[in-house]
Amino acid sequence: MSGEEPLCTPPLASGPNGPAALRPLLGTVLDALAAGAWARGGPLPGGGPEAVAARVADVLGDALPDQGDPDALRALVHALAEGAADPADPLCAAHLHCPPLAVATAADLAVSVLNPSLDSWDQAPAASALEAAVTRALARAAGLADALVTTGGTESNQLALLLAREAYGGSVRLVCGANAHHSLPRAAWLLGLPDPVVVPAAGGTLDLAALDEALTTLSGPLLVAATAGTTDAGLIDPLPEIAGLCAAYGARLHIDAAYGGGLLFSDRHRDRLAGIQAAHTVTLDLHKLGWQPVAAGLLAVARPGELAVLHQRADYLNAGDDTEAGIPDLLDRSLRTTRRPDVLKIAVTLKTLGRTGLGALVDQVCARAAEFAALVRDHPGFELYDQPAISTVLFRPTDATDDAVAAVRRRLLHEGRAVLGRARLDGSLWLKATLLNPHTRPDQLAQLLKLAEEGTPA
Numbered sequence: 001m002s003g004e005e006p007l008c009t010p011p012l013a014s015g016p017n018g019p020a021a022l023r024p025l026l027g028t029v030l031d032a033l034a035a036g037a038w039a040r041g042g043p044l045p046g047g048g049p050e051a052v053a054a055r056v057a058d059v060l061g062d063a064l065p066d067q068g069d070p071d072a073l074r075a076l077v078h079a080l081a082e083g084a085a086d087p088a089d090p091l092c093a094a095h096l097h098c099p100p101l102a103v104a105t106a107a108d109l110a111v112s113v114l115n116p117s118l119d120s121w122d123q124a125p126a127a128s129a130l131e132a133a134v135t136r137a138l139a140r141a142a143g144l145a146d147a148l149v150t151t152g153g154t155e156s157n158q159l160a161l162l163l164a165r166e167a168y169g170g171s172v173r174l175v176c177g178a179n180a181h182h183s184l185p186r187a188a189w190l191l192g193l194p195d196p197v198v199v200p201a202a203g204g205t206l207d208l209a210a211l212d213e214a215l216t217t218l219s220g221p222l223l224v225a226a227t228a229g230t231t232d233a234g235l236i237d238p239l240p241e242i243a244g245l246c247a248a249y250g251a252r253l254h255i256d257a258a259y260g261g262g263l264l265f266s267d268r269h270r271d272r273l274a275g276i277q278a279a280h281t282v283t284l285d286l287h288k289l290g291w292q293p294v295a296a297g298l299l300a301v302a303r304p305g306e307l308a309v310l311h312q313r314a315d316y317l318n319a320g321d322d323t324e325a326g327i328p329d330l331l332d333r334s335l336r337t338t339r340r341p342d343v344l345k346i347a348v349t350l351k352t353l354g355r356t357g358l359g360a361l362v363d364q365v366c367a368r369a370a371e372f373a374a375l376v377r378d379h380p381g382f383e384l385y386d387q388p389a390i391s392t393v394l395f396r397p398t399d400a401t402d403d404a405v406a407a408v409r410r411r412l413l414h415e416g417r418a419v420l421g422r423a424r425l426d427g428s429l430w431l432k433a434t435l436l437n438p439h440t441r442p443d444q445l446a447q448l449l450k451l452a453e454e455g456t457p458a
Contacts, residue, residue: 013113022113025073032074036081043092044085046416052083085419090437090444091451094421096231096259098436100293107348108293111340119337120317121328127341128328134347138284139300141264141355142257143277146304147284148333149343150297153258156283158187159299159335160254161223163281165191166309167252168221175199175214176225177206177237181256184225204230204425206237208245215249222251228273229259232423232432233385234392236260239275247278255279258297260390262289266359269366272389288436289362289390292345307332364438365391372433372445381453385430394423394430397456402429408455418451 011021045052059079069075086092088099116124118131135147150156161184164172174188179201188196197214200207206226215222224246226237239255246253255276261284263269264276276282279302286296301307311332313320318329331337349358369388376384376395385394396405405422409431412418421432431452 014115018113028074029077032077033081036078036084037086039078039082040084040086040416042416043089043419044413044416045083046414048414055079056083088437088439089419090440091417091448092419093433093435093437093448094419096288096434096436098288098291100287101291101349101353103352104292104345104349107345111342111344116341117338118330118333118341119339120330124330124341127344128330130347131333131341131343134343134350135298137350138298138346142261142273142279142282142284142300144279144282144300144302146307147298147300148307149339150299150334151295152287152297153181153256153283153285154183154186155335156258156285156297156299157181157183157225157254157256158190160225160281160283161187161191161193162335163301163306163309164221164223164252164254165193167280167306172221172223172252173197173218174223174225175211175218175251177201177211177227179204179206179230179232179235179237180225180227181231181258184256204233204235206242208238208241211242212245215245215251222249223254224251225254225256226279228255228257228261228263228276229390231259232392232425233394234259234388234390234434236272236389239273240278241275243275243278253279254281254283256283258283258285259288261285262358262362263390265289265355266362266366267356268359268363269390286346286349289365290346290349290358291361291436292349296342296346310335361438365435365440368435368438368440368445369393369433371442372435372449375445375449379449379453381456382449385425391435393433393435394425395433395452396428396430397452400456404457405429405431407457408452411455412451417455418448420448420452 012018013022056079059075087097116127118124118127121128131149135149139145139147150159161174173194174184174196176184176196177199185196197218199210199214224242226239226242228236228239243253257276260273263273282300284298284300286292287294290296318331323329369391373384373388373393376382381398382395383398406429409420409422412420421434423430423432433448
């Protein structure tokens, strides 16, 4: 081997030398984030998909070069930030995509550094204990007994249908409103269940009379899925009445509270979720009204014993003699095997802010939504759909066609001036502002409406 150049091994993030290796790299990342945001100059990059793709391609070049580039970290983080839709910008208000708290993001870095995996206790000793305690606490906040960490509402809803299927011995039929999240009928398809029964949603919420009629005529095991915070308008189904119907007809109840579940933290708004404790399963999602970096989903369950159906045996992960000796078995805590402890950022947030601190953030975004709705209502050029139930406001230019409404949104996106969503309710297309930034000011709400006005075709 004489005469050959010695190999240069890149430093590791963990271990005794990890902090020293990370510090200068973190400085590079933070500087590149700031420079990229400045270059973007707004809530999202201008020019549309082709312009953004061209800029990324120019920076990336050969994605797998023969020789490495020591400037790659700075250049690519800058490109990502310049080409991002920034959820912390008050004019970025389209989706249930929150700006993450700094303390939660810092905690998430620790997870990346230590790189534990929650598929066996010996890979994540402290993380497994932390997850068990925090998930139980969050489940109790909803009036249930335990919870699993998931990647978000889609996985949680799929798990809810799986648990229902197994609880009924192998089959169940989903009954949901037309306002239900798309992941529910998709989960029924993935699990090989009968086609769902879709009940009308009157005014955006599940129609109780139609549900009563459906439950009267249907036979066999049924799972009714209610929604606490619809994706389109943030509306909450009449949960106590739905729970009453489920009890009367012997149907199982799942509540998708991926959006509205955050109201549990608020003394002012918690009553909107009355009836949630009657559910067999509840979807929660703290990367919405919880200000967590993606992913931070949970499925809360009323009967922890039902989780046993998820259990698998793999000798290299949960050998029988190990579990008999007291080593925790983690393979009934998820459908996934390798999974990172997303619970750390949640735990740090809960411990740092407390319920009242998180509740104050919920109250702030709900108040901002009410303020924005008032601006729309008082503007002669716009029509308000209804008062916001949580923090979503639907509005549209007065007397505009659906094509004109869609054009407003696309024009603002292409110019990089604002990010508004879209929702179709009661036969019309609406612009959607989902307000999840508690730092948004009244003047920024006025600016958002002004931009929508300027983007409206004459």
